[in-house]
Amino acid sequence: MQKKYLFFISAFLLALNFFMWREVFALNGPKYLKVDFLNVGQGDSAFIQTPEGHQILIDGGPGSAVLERLSNVMPFWDKSIDLVILTHPESDHMQGILNVLQRYKVENFLWTGIVKNDAENKELAFLLEKAQAPQNSFLAKLSNFRPTKVVATSAGKEIKAGGVLIDILFPFENLEGQKIKNTSNDSCVVAKLIYGNNSFLFVGDISSVAEKQLVNSGENILSDVLKVAHHGSKYSTSDLFLQNVKPKFAVIEVGKNSYGHPTPETLQRLEKFGIKVLRTDINGDVDFVSDGNNINLIKN
Ligand SMILES: [Zn+2]
Numbered sequence: 001m002q003k004k005y006l007f008f009i010s011a012f013l014l015a016l017n018f019f020m021w022r023e024v025f026a027l028n029g030p031k032y033l034k035v036d037f038l039n040v041g042q043g044d045s046a047f048i049q050t051p052e053g054h055q056i057l058i059d060g061g062p063g064s065a066v067l068e069r070l071s072n073v074m075p076f077w078d079k080s081i082d083l084v085i086l087t088h089p090e091s092d093h094m095q096g097i098l099n100v101l102q103r104y105k106v107e108n109f110l111w112t113g114i115v116k117n118d119a120e121n122k123e124l125a126f127l128l129e130k131a132q133a134p135q136n137s138f139l140a141k142l143s144n145f146r147p148t149k150v151v152a153t154s155a156g157k158e159i160k161a162g163g164v165l166i167d168i169l170f171p172f173e174n175l176e177g178q179k180i181k182n183t184s185n186d187s188c189v190v191a192k193l194i195y196g197n198n199s200f201l202f203v204g205d206i207s208s209v210a211e212k213q214l215v216n217s218g219e220n221i222l223s224d225v226l227k228v229a230h231h232g233s234k235y236s237t238s239d240l241f242l243q244n245v246k247p248k249f250a251v252i253e254v255g256k257n258s259y260g261h262p263t264p265e266t267l268q269r270l271e272k273f274g275i276k277v278l279r280t281d282i283n284g285d286v287d288f289v290s291d292g293n294n295i296n297l298i299k300n
Contacts (some may be wrong), residue, residue, distance in 0.1 A: 033164060033195040033290045035225070038069040039280040041255030042231065043092030046202065047073050048193065052162030056083045058191070058202050060096025061253075067099055069285065080105040083159065085166075085191060087204030088184040089116050089124060092231075101127040106148050110159070113152030113176030114187055152176035153189060155217075163292070167192040169219050170210065185230065186210045192223060196292025199223040201245055205230040211241035221245050224295050225288060228252045228270070232262020232279075242273045249297065251286050252279045 031051030038045040040061025047070065048056040055074065060066045084106045086097055098120065100106065109128065115121070131148035139145075154174040159166040170190035180187065188204030201223035203211075207230070214221055226247035229236035231254045250270050252262045262279065270277050278286045278297070287298040 031163070031291070033198070033292070035193070035200055035288045035290070036073055037227065037251045037253055037278075037280060037286040038066060039284045040065040040069060040096060040253070042257040042261070043096070043255070044087070044204070044227070044253045045069065045096055046227065050161045050164040051195075054082045054161040054164070056085070056161065056166075057081050057100065058085045059087055059093040059204070060098070060100050062092045062095045064096060064099045066096030067103065070100075079103065080107065082161070083108045083110060085189060086111040087188040087202065088112065089114065089121050090184060090205070091120060093204070094120060094124065098123055098127060101131060106131060107146070109148055109150045110153050110189070112154070112171060112187055112189055113174070114184055115177060115179050116184065117179070163195060165194045167194060169217070169221065170206070170214060172213070172217070190214065192221065195290050198290040198292060198295050200225040200227070201247070202227045203229045205236070207235045208238040208241065211236065211238050215240055215244045223247055225249045225251060228262070228266065230261075231257070231259075232266045233259070234263040234265040237266045237269055239269060242269060242275070247275055248295070249288075250275045250277050252277065254279055254281050256281070
């Protein structure tokens with residue numbers, strides 16, 4: 001009896017020890033930034049985890065595919081995301097965000113604030129209004145509930161998440177409340193994610209016109225990884241832009257489509273500059289880790 005009792009005590013101590021060491025390892029172990037370009041079909045979505053554990057989602061792709069992808073990269077019990085960035089309110093970037101807003105607690109929502117008058121944008125406006133409303137229920141108070149903070153952003157804004165910096169480079173002007181009739185591609189949020197000496201450039205669907213404006217702005221757009229604009233459209237990813245971004249890796253988020261994305265012209269330009277191309281339609285999720293000095297591609 002005594003022996004059995006001792007066994008349980010030591011088993012408990014061993015388990016405790018293990019969990020404590022795991023915590024110590026988490027605190028003192030290597031710190032990595034993880035960036036996962038999610039395979040959501042013909043559209044964009046990237047999930048970022050900072051070394052300090054912040055979670056950031058840039059775009060949500062079409063449909064609800066992002067929910068399944070997120071369940072692979074987030075623990076099942078984790079239903080909150082620190083920051084969601086919507087580059088522009090088009091279906092292939094936004095539909096998944098509508099699903100995320102319904103199922104996750106989004107702490108901060110960053111976009112241009114541009115207004116588009118279709119059913120999906122009306123739903124977005126409704127969901128954002130709901131998420132920003134204060135809640136006075138007992139459960140909300142108990143869980144320290146904070147309404148979602150919605151911010152319309154533009155060039156010059158910076159977001160700090162521990163040791164990671166997100167630099168907003170575009171659009172140059174605040175577009176909050178402005179109406180867009182047709183495409184909003186050249187009003188996308190362009191964001192540079194910086195960790196130590198490594199950086200990732202997220203450009204949404206901008207065309208070579210906005211690319212030129214970015215180059216001329218004199219902003220530092222040099223990046224290790226470029227999220228190729230507009231799913232590999234030939235009207236983006238110009239020679240001028242590639243000469244200035246100088247990426248080692250180019251990620252094309254693309255699925256089955258009738259636009260011919262990615263176009264041979266864009267693929268040839270990337271090849272000409274010796275850039276390693278990864279495509280979500282061929283490679284599936286494209287995942288990188290960075291320790292602030294080196295970027296490594298995680299093989300699927
Ligand atoms: Zn798109």
